[in-house]
Amino acid sequence: MNKNNIIDNGEYHISRNKIKEMCIMATFIMKEIIKVIKENQTTDIAIPLWRVVPGEYEEYAYQILNSNADKERFDYPYILHRPFRYGDVYWIMEHQLQELEVNGNRCFEEAHFIPDEAIIYAKCSEYFFRCCKGAKRIFYDYAKNYVEELIC
Structure with a gap:
């Protein structure tokens, strides 16, 4: 066991338990973010969005956000305007990254x-x-009852 009373068997679970609204960081985005981290020598990282978020996903997320803006899980209190605008996906990512736990x-x-x-x-x-x-292995608990291994 490590100092946090967690059995360290080389397997880690990234969870989004603290994220109350719809999580927009799909598995393929987390895979790319972990690759960026592995390439870095320090804990300070720069995540180039053109590398981790395909353009078609930004368009897709934008459409999903606006078509569901009136639904409970699509209430992002740090984005005050509706409809959502292009680029809001990244503001949401900024907030949701800070809520992820491993x-x-x-x-x-x-x-x-x-x-x-x-x-x-x-x-x-x-x-x-x-x-x-x-x-050795990293799992991403992306949605309720949906866990995927991130092969990085």
Whole structure:
């Protein structure tokens, strides 16, 4: 067991339990974010959005957000305007990254979307950084009753 009373068998579960609204970070996005982390030498990372979010997904997410804007799980209190605009997907990602946990520990200490650069600057928690660097297996609990292994 490690200091957080978690059995360390090389398997880690990223969960979105704290995210109350619809999570927009699909499995393929998390795979790419973990690749970015693995390539970095420090916990401070720059996530290039053109690399982790395909253009067609941004369009798809934009359409889903607007067609469901009146539904409960699509209430993003940090985005005050409706309809949603292009780029709002990244503001949502910024907030949701800060809510992700791995084995009960925060994944990111902070995240900041910089629109002019199309980058999210983030600071990984030391725990998550080590998980990404040395994990045998990482699972992403993307939605209720939906868990997928991230092959990175």
